Amino acid sequence: MLRAMTTERGTRRRAPAGAAVLREDVTDAIRAAVFEELAAVGFARMSIEGIARRAGVGKTAVYRRWKSKLALVLDLVAAVAAQGMPAPATGSLHGDVRAVLELAAYALRHPVASQVIPDLLVEAARNPEISEAIKAALLDQQQGVAAVVVREAVARGELPEGSDPDRALDLIVGPLYWRLVVVRGELPKGYLDDLAASAVAALKHV
Template identity: 45%
Template sequence: MTSSREPAGAAVLQESVTAAITRAMFDQLAEIGYARMTMDAVARRAGVGKAAVYRRWPSKQAMLIDLVGAAVLRNLPEVPDTGSLAGDVRAFLDVIVEQADPRTRRIALDVLVETTRTPELAAALHDVVDRPRRTAAATVLTRAIDRGELPADLDLELGLDVLISPLLLRLLRSTEQVDNVYLTRLTKVIVTGLNAL
């Protein structure tokens, strides 16, 4: 008779435990912020032993980078091809607003502030957060270039700043509602700015 028991040796990382730790970490980030969060508190909140957390990540920073990076990859903005630059810009802005619930905004602002104090965290999050999101957003610009709406020699990095930064800054720094009127006006400003590059 064969045994169904897992072989001894390297510990098997159960997905349900990882999911519980992930939820606990984001809950802690939203409630008390990165600076006050500890791996032990995350373990307690997840209902697991400290070893379960340390088996997966050697430090709080490693845990944050891994779990935030995974969340970003799961939620990269997919912009439908509307057939025009203005349509794609507006669709992109709509996706960003849909993703930016108050909890996500609170976590993002807290982590952003922490990166100003921790250069290695800033560098790591640039790789797992900024770069993938900018690559996804670049689709808006490359489609417009392919359609002849923007010049082939467009400065893509500056174009991405124009596309992403105004709304992101408002979402992170303001409690004012981002409504349809605002997004319509912002779309026009961004399209005008891109055409001026």
């Protein structure tokens, strides 16, 4: 994106004369429209025309920023991945696991995410580029959170040395993903508390 930038000394550097300055509000509107369009029609049926219409802009505004709908979606997934999920620091393994479940449940129950994620996972099976982007957005950053949770639990003596963060991630988030994304069922009252207790018990006896 060509726009005025701030240097380390705090001075403003102007965009080159004649360069197109892309408005951030338009870019944000297009990104929001992509989420909505994905949820409404899926990646296969999504089009630049539909995105532009939903964003209230012309197709040219989209093509100035992204060369194709694939490039647009990959950029969007990368932006989501960059935001990351903060590692909890509650002071106990149960508290950390419960916090991870709370954040994951919130994300998976979002009305747009609940439609977009399954569709992109289907596309990932056919498209290596989408597969890598989804891996970075959904798996890599969650593995990082799981690694922190396990490392801190080991340091507190709650888990044995050599506990596997990948297995911890499977035990913590796997059942939640199954219920919310695959089965698409509601969470009964107390479900996250029970799941946290079960995951902690399983981790301590693996």
